[in-house]
Amino acid sequence: xxxxGKPSQKSASSFSLKGTFIAVMxxxxxxxxxxxGAYALFIAR
Amino acid sequence: xxTKQLTFxxxxxxxxxxxxxxxxxxxxxxxxxxxxxxLVRSGKYTLPFNIDYYTILxxxxxxxxxxxTTFFIIGFQFSLLGKTVGISKKQLRAAxxxxxxxxxxxxxxxxxxxxxxxxxxxxxxxxLQAHPAFxxxxxxxxxxxxxxxxxxxxxxxxxxxxNKGQKSPLLAFMVTINMAMWVIASLGVATAVLIQFxxxxxxxxxxxxxxxxxxxxxxxxHPLVYFWLLPAYMAWYAIIPKIIGGKLFSDSLxxxxxxxxxxxSIPVGFHHQLxxxxxxxxxxxxxVVLTFMVIIPSLMTAFSIFATxxxxxxxxxxxxxxxxxRKLPWKDxxxxxxxxxxxxxxxxxxxxxxxxSHQMNSLIHNTIWVTGHFHLTAATTVILTFFGIAYxxxxxxxxxxxxxxxxxxxxxQTIIWTVGMTIMSTSMHIQGLLGGPRRSNFxxxxxxxxxxxxxxxxLAQAIGGSILFIGIILMVYIFIQLAFFAPRGHExxxxxxxxxxxxxxxxxxxxxxxxVGLTIALILFAYTIPVIDIIKHSPPGSVPFSxxxxxx
Numbered sequence: 001x002x003x004x005g006k007p008s009q010k011s012a013s014s015f016s017l018k019g020t021f022i023a024v025m026x027x028x029x030x031x032x033x034x035x036x037g038a039y040a041l042f043i044a045r
Numbered sequence: 046x047x048t049k050q051l052t053f054x055x056x057x058x059x060x061x062x063x064x065x066x067x068x069x070x071x072x073x074x075x076x077x078x079x080x081x082x083x084l085v086r087s088g089k090y091t092l093p094f095n096i097d098y099y100t101i102l103x104x105x106x107x108x109x110x111x112x113x114t115t116f117f118i119i120g121f122q123f124s125l126l127g128k129t130v131g132i133s134k135k136q137l138r139a140a141x142x143x144x145x146x147x148x149x150x151x152x153x154x155x156x157x158x159x160x161x162x163x164x165x166x167x168x169x170x171x172x173l174q175a176h177p178a179f180x181x182x183x184x185x186x187x188x189x190x191x192x193x194x195x196x197x198x199x200x201x202x203x204x205x206x207x208n209k210g211q212k213s214p215l216l217a218f219m220v221t222i223n224m225a226m227w228v229i230a231s232l233g234v235a236t237a238v239l240i241q242f243x244x245x246x247x248x249x250x251x252x253x254x255x256x257x258x259x260x261x262x263x264x265x266x267h268p269l270v271y272f273w274l275l276p277a278y279m280a281w282y283a284i285i286p287k288i289i290g291g292k293l294f295s296d297s298l299x300x301x302x303x304x305x306x307x308x309x310s311i312p313v314g315f316h317h318q319l320x321x322x323x324x325x326x327x328x329x330x331x332x333v334v335l336t337f338m339v340i341i342p343s344l345m346t347a348f349s350i351f352a353t354x355x356x357x358x359x360x361x362x363x364x365x366x367x368x369x370x371r372k373l374p375w376k377d378x379x380x381x382x383x384x385x386x387x388x389x390x391x392x393x394x395x396x397x398x399x400x401x402s403h404q405m406n407s408l409i410h411n412t413i414w415v416t417g418h419f420h421l422t423a424a425t426t427v428i429l430t431f432f433g434i435a436y437x438x439x440x441x442x443x444x445x446x447x448x449x450x451x452x453x454x455x456x457x458q459t460i461i462w463t464v465g466m467t468i469m470s471t472s473m474h475i476q477g478l479l480g481g482p483r484r485s486n487f488x489x490x491x492x493x494x495x496x497x498x499x500x501x502x503x504l505a506q507a508i509g510g511s512i513l514f515i516g517i518i519l520m521v522y523i524f525i526q527l528a529f530f531a532p533r534g535h536e537x538x539x540x541x542x543x544x545x546x547x548x549x550x551x552x553x554x555x556x557x558x559x560x561v562g563l564t565i566a567l568i569l570f571a572y573t574i575p576v577i578d579i580i581k582h583s584p585p586g587s588v589p590f591s592x593x594x595x596x597x
Contacts, residue, residue, distance in 0.1 A: 019366045
């Protein structure tokens, strides 16, 4: 299990979501790269 | 979200478990058929006893795509409602009725397929014709699922009446959305089965409007994949946070995502028919745009999951941009299996966007890329999440526990599945881009340069398929252990709680008239004109073909 001492009781909105932001952006980049890859193949054929 | 959890009675647990028994028997049968398919397509193996390739292909698709999924989902959803809003004795009897009607239908369809009288694949496209018992069987499965849906609606209604003014528990809301979508969507396939296929298969109607059957099938067929996916989303939103020691990220966001999925999962069936002649390209384009709207709730879900992980990790003191990620409970199979499922949904979703991109669909249409795609989405994202649920649901229902040893076996199962599926699905995607066809039996197509490039990928699929079958045997073993032999005890039914300072959920999100009304309006907009056009301007209908596959 995840755990490192007692969890903080701080409000969820007080934490940075930098990692989430980067992860979602990377997800977007992956989707776009896959789409343009398929598009290039489509155009080439 | 109401955090009060109800306790299951013995009768309830038995009901939910019978659905699980059908699920895992289906997994074994359907999985074996999948293995045989990949072996046949490797060109190195011939089926014994004159068994037809298309018979096993139909068994595979129907048993895994329709039977396993529907039984697991309905059983799991009954348990979610039993836990959150409860079930009365009368509702319990109705739930049993739904089970038996579905089972009778399944057995009817299964027998007709197994004796070679319904080798029509799971899409049962006309003019391929099956024995009438196959279509009656399908009709029973659908009717049984409607009984389940009505029971579910009633369960929430009774709870709402007893808890006036309170918002419904999130999981009960989600189940209701999924079943509303299922009922609205299955009306299409039920219409095709009852009005078109059954009279035609009995010989009362000489011909059948092929395009209309296919349109009605895909009106149902696309929401069908969301019917599989939404229970996985239920687990991701409301169960995984509890397993990792966190809280629900946002009740409102989760409800809004489900509402958007209800609205945009149905009026989109034309993206499965993009190469179909007889449908006006304008309406195909409109449905492509509506399909792309589904990306919004999907990305909302991705954001919500990452945020849950990050907040949970940060609350526990983990620092750095991705410190929280490294510390997720990787050794807990209840988390690991659904997590791999989430991961598979990234290439699965990206592939789905490519498939639905109108003209670009011609790049992959009817190629084995599509098979690779839905083995990522359905057979990895959905199935691994279902396995992840089974690891705690089965012992919870049987009064047993997930031991450390079974947890380790579960992790091994997840790894085997990941390796097997990576090999199989990747080779399917690549072979598809090289033009390799889906559905068909092994063939060298009288030689040819392009065909020669396919065989190594088909061999890879046989290797991946064999590894997956080992995973299936292991999963069935784990199921038997959890159902009958694991030590007695109490396994938690993990439902996440809301943050203590969460903002209240807007009441409008529970306005069923509004959301179901908008869903119906969108369906009428997307389908009315093209369907009238299909009925008025179709070419003459087709007589049945029971050869070369179908009933031969």
